[in-house]
């Protein structure tokens with residue numbers, strides 16, 4: 001287990017802005033290779049809004065190498081994907097030549113107010129922002145969405161298995177019994193010693209900026225040899241967070257697409273999906 005300072009001391013530490021930029025630059029080829037990945041939560045989240053947003057204007061934020069362009073682009077011809085990493089933009093343009101892919105930062109969108117019907121930010125991309133920048137991005141999403149427009153994003157679960165996980169060469173939460181996990185851990189460490197060592201080095205190096213605020217936290221995660229410093233939040237805090245940024249009716253789904261209203265499910269999902277609607281000033285929600 002990572003040795004962290006206690007809760008009070010961590011209030012003074014802050015995740016620096018853009019700390020993950022170099023990871024995104026270097027992993028563009030990895031995202032190009034892993035094009036077919038998704039989970040039931042992502043599929044069901046899209047399915048829940050599909051009829052409402054079909055053929056409307058959709059913004060896909062943190063599009064990476066274009067994995068989600070193929071999914072979201074099936075809903076509409078009026079699709080724009082943005083990413084702030086030039087290497088990702090280049091990869092997405094190559095992988096999805098039909099798509100409008102632009103360089104853009106979630107924290108300072110260049111689009112007009114009320115100009116999109118849906119914003120999508122999947123694969124926990126929002127968690128690579130620090131707490132203040134996350135708030136800026138949510139303000140920007142509320143600004144460029146029309147009243148009643150839909151926001152879907154996935155975010156890392158402060159109550160889930162990635163938070164506070166052990167460093168090591170694993171890329172998924174363990175479902176196997178502990179003895180099998182131990183054997184797998186040892187085998188991977190022997191087969192890929194470089195990755196194994198990088199994981200421990202990254203956790204050690206980054207631990208100075210870990211924070212724990214109870215319902216949200218800054219920590220690392222297994223992906224990319226634990227090189228990312230990421231934001232975690234509880235499902236309840238995520239509901240409050242979107243409400244504080246001008247959104248109504250947040251639904252929260254786990255990675256299997258099940259409603260996370262049931263407290264017994266909360267601990268097993270490493271990330272979850274937030275489906276929100278921009279507050280309509282008139283108070284009249286679309287049908």
Ligand SMILES: C[S@@+](CC[C@H](N)C(=O)[O-])C[C@H]1O[C@@H](n2cnc3c(N)ncnc32)[C@H](O)[C@@H]1O
Nearest residue numbers: 024062063064067083084085088105106123125
């Ligand atoms: C986990 S990857 C997901 C990529 C893609 N959506 C997918 O699911 O394969 C997160 C992406 O978010 C992008 N990103 C991170 N911070 C961003 C920001 N402030 N504005 C725009 N994109 C950002 C990264 O460059 C990276 O491509």
